[in-house]
Amino acid sequence: MSVSYTDDPEGAVPEAGAAPSRRELNKQATRSAIAESAMKLVRSKGPGNFTADEVAADAGVSRRTFFNYFPSPESALAVHIEDFLDKVLPHFHARPAGEPLVESMLQALTALADPANLERTAELFELAEENPQMQRFQLEAWTHAERKVVAAIEERLDGEADALYVASLVGSVFASARAALSEWLQRTGGDLGPASLESLRQLLIDALGYLRNGFSS
Amino acid sequence: MSVSYTDDPEGAVPEAGAAPSRRELNKQATRSAIAESAMKLVRSKGPGNFTADEVAADAGVSRRTFFNYFPSPESALAVHIEDFLDKVLPHFHARPAGEPLVESMLQALTALADPANLERTAELFELAEENPQMQRFQLEAWTHAERKVVAAIEERLDGEADALYVASLVGSVFASARAALSEWLQRTGGDLGPASLESLRQLLIDALGYLRNGFSS
């Protein structure tokens, strides 16, 4: 049994460019079936009002299999956030190496502000307000993403990175991104139309602008 | 039964300046007895290797009473972080109203960098690295503190506050404070001597300096 949710360097993303085996496809199918069932149930029953049993049943797997993929019902939801935030990395890597870090991160983040990506994330972000469990797991997802970005920056700067500077920057960027997302949800209620999305991008630009130019100005 | 861990505006801090009743004293005593037992057990058995039963037994209360005070074994540890972070508020309120926000927050945070306050916090901060559960609850504690500071700022600015600016600032400040704490632990191993504490203060000054002046400089 090599199925595992925990940080397995070659578990969720096995050989990025290779032909996925049937086994791999099955595993991914099961994983997303569970994650989808979790979304479905949180919508119909509300956060904290569904059990691992129900998710497993809905996804057509045994309770034990559910726990082979996710350590808790909440994490089956948080995986949607993880997946969303994981998309930041390719965008970040695509930025020119000479570009200022804040600019690269702004571009990488605004690139995610499209309907397909945002739908679930915004929904879960709102749901987290009313359920501590979900909030904890989502915060963890953001922290995971932070760590990956820190690693990417350290790679890009190749030893020249000041640890405090990088950790402070990335932590602040993600905190500001959360603030922008929260403010956007408050203002627009999560409307995914073009005008609304443009306002989200503007909020991100404003928030990261504070980081770039300083909060004292 | 009015004992509760959850956000009860007059539960943990009942009538700030009044003479504490005997009931109140008993409750606080029970609360800290449990919290102390949790610290004791995490030290001897390691994070994630002790149960609510054990904590309750060590504190001399029933298992049920444990859960009347804390929703989980981890939260009995996180309360130490909460208490630590709660001390920021008085310091913040003591700052002159005209002072720039970043400066007020820097002063409020550096005021906490003394041995008595830091001992448990630093210890738990380190422990969280190896245990996801603890990490989640600690992140939650930081987020709680953030919310309180945001509320304090909105009160100070009295309606003139830009929600995005404030949320972004406070989130960034706390993220940077965590970065400074993490870097300090890495460098000094949590030594509580005067020289070490001075270096922590300097890390905080540096990190919040980025926020004040911008990360682009």
Add this chain to the structure above:
DNA sequence: TGCAAACTTGCACTTAGTGTAACTCGTATG
């Protein structure tokens, strides 16, 4: 003193989470 409210406790119950062993299915090899 005596009553009411606050606090504690034991009990019973649901759910989370995990180890283990049997079972099933994909894959590589002859």
Add this chain to the structure above:
DNA sequence: CATACGAGTTACACTAAGTGCAAGTTTGCA
């Protein structure tokens, strides 16, 4: 194609988290 091996699934059993309820016990107050 047969078949053997390893990956993934499942049932079962068990420990621990977390909660409602209905007692008991202590504290505050008239």
